[in-house]
Amino acid sequence: MAFVRLEQTALAYPTRDGDVLALDNADLAIQAGEFTAVVGPSGCGKSTLMRLVTGLRRPTRGHVIVDGREVVGPLKFVGMAFQNATLLPWRTVLDNLLLPLEIVEPHRSNLRRRRREYVAKAEHLLETVGLARFGRKYPWELSGGMQQRVSLCRALIHEPKLLMLDEPFAALDAFTREELWCVLRDLWQEQRFTVILVTHDLREATFLADSIHVMSARPGRILHRHEIDLPRPRDLEICYDQRFVDIVHTLRQQIKGVRQR
Amino acid sequence: MTRTWWIERLAPWVFTLGLFLVWEVSCHVFDVPRFVLPPPSLVFQEMWYFRSAIWNNSLVTLWTTLAGFFMAVVFGLILGIAVGWSRTIYAALYPVMVGFNAIPKVAVVPILVLWFGIGEVPAILTAFLISFFPIVVNVATGLATMEPEMEDVLRALGAKKMDIMLKVGIPRSLPYFFASLKVAITLAFVGSVVSETVAANRGIGHMLLAAQANFEVPLVFGGLIALAVLGIGMYAIFAVLERRMTGWAFRSGLNNA
Structure with missing residues (x-):
């Protein structure tokens, strides 16, 4: 039984010129613990x-x-x-991480009693993404890549079963981006939450995901599903493997086809 | 301390002194009659002579201004949060508020006098009416410019509207709120003095009017200077408060918040 399932799903936005169909007849099935990526031309929903x-x-x-x-x-x-780290500038990095715990039950009710425990957990998470001892800093004292790491940590602090990423690395430079791929890879390898990663970076999708869904131009439909059976754990070197390059190439062709239609 | 630091510190004093100097010299050079524009030396002399009157009336004006201002803060915060909270409330209230703000407050004073009689109440209410609008607008703007992504993050965690307001909206609008206080306190002075010149028996506004009637022109200017000093003092207090409370906004810039 799939963890996330879309069945013939459609969504229309009302606008001044009538309804605009953003998504049409989308079918999708993602297993628990699966890392899936959704790629497609821009504006495809x-x-x-x-x-x-x-x-x-x-x-x-x-x-x-x-x-x-x-x-x-x-x-x-x-x-x-998201692409923007959306951290709260009046809170320290640590307090930003604790924000979800102030909202999600049962942590919300436990926060006062178990605060010390939660802080330790947040500090551990920061350590795993290479930001040990940055907890007392404010977000604006951090570089863009560091802020995005904190944003990832915030998304994971309450150990969610589902992680949604909307082009989280799109605003970073190429080196930082690849670094963060590895951070995300390691976090996922360790915790095995279900991930839906929306991206337009085909290499990013291929490197990280178990499966890739290709969407059509608006109204968005899911056209193809690829299983990426490259061995795990994956190293950045795999980006130069012939099989990796072939997958990216196929995806590229499909999206090109979609855009021209 | 470096030279630039000293120059920056001294610049406002030098400029202000220079202004008074130009005023003094022009009065003598162009032989301006005293009842048109008295030289500052005479104004200060007169201020010293009437120091107890100026002091007492200043305290009255200060009290009415602050009373009206604090009413405006409470009311402005509540209304600003309400307007920023829901688009419906915004749509319902905004036209009335803009229309209300467009009415010159001096035109409202006679009605206030009709209702409350001559004295401090009309001054307090005028100060309140004139200064609450910028607070409402700023608080509402702070709430309305919250990034939709931030809202999504919290809603996907099960946050209620109240959570989002308390955790993000209200802290985020604080810099806007404190910035509006500086504008509001200066406006509150305008309100209370306007009301005092129309209908009061105490306060700087009343003193100005009485001095003018007696042809005590230097005292009129003395009253104006007293008002300016009060205004600068209040503004400075709220500027410092703003820095203290919302320093993060100055360093981070709200746009990449």
Whole structure:
């Protein structure tokens, strides 16, 4: 039984010129613990897909099922990270990390009693992403790459079963981006949460994911699903492997085809 | 300390002194009659002579201004949060608020006098009416410019509207709020003095009017200087408070918040 399932899902936005179909007849099945990537031309409704799965928007047609239940309102356990780190500048890095615990139950009720434990957990998480001893700093004292690491940590602090990433590394330089691929890879390898990564970086998708979904131009449909069976754990060197290059090439061709249609 | 530091420190004093100097010299050179523009030396002399009157009336004006201002802070915060909270409340209240703000407050004073009689109440209420608007607008703006992504992050964790407001919206709008206080306190002075010149028996505004009626022109200018000093003092207090409370906003810039 899939952990996340979309069945014939469609979403239309009302605009002044009538309804615009952002997503049409999308079918998707993601297993628990699977790392999936969604790629497609820009404006194909990738972000819409994110909002549907998390319940921030209701579909116009079809079903969204997460963890065996139909999604009717915002889910209450999803970790999210975006292209902007969206950290709160008046909170230290550590306090930014604790923010989800101030909201998600049961942590919310336990926060006062178990604060010390939570702080230790946040500090451990910071250490695993290479930011040990940065807890007392403010976000604006950190570089863009460091902020994005903190944003990842914030998305994971409450050990969510589902992690939604919307182009989280798009604003970073190439070297920092590859570094963060590895950070995410290691975190996932260790905790095995389910990930939906929306990206337009085909190498990023191929390097990180178990499966890749290719979407069509608007209205978005899911056209292909690729299983990426490159061996794990993967090293950055794999990006120069012939099989890796072939996968990226195939994806590239498919998206090119979609854009020209 | 470096030279530039000293120059920057001294610049406002030098400029202000220079201004008074130009005023003094022009009065003598162009032989301006005293009842048109008295030289500052005479104004200060007169201020010293009437020091107890100026002091007492200043205290009255200060009290009415602050009373009106604090009413504006409380009311402005509540209304600003309400307007920033929901688009419906925003849509409902905004036209009325803008219209209300457009009415010159001096035109409202006669009505206040009609209701509350001559004295401090109209001055307090005028100060309140004139200074709450910038607070409302700024607090509402601070809430409205919250990034949608931040809201998504919290909603996907099961946050209620109240959580989002307390954790993000309100702290985020604090710099806007404190910035508006500097504007509001200066406006509150305008309000209370305007009201005092129309209908009061105490306060700087009333003193100005009485001095003018008696042709005590130097005292009129003395009153103006007293008002300026009070205004600068209040502004400085709130500027320091702003820095203290929301230093992070000066360093980070809200845009990449």
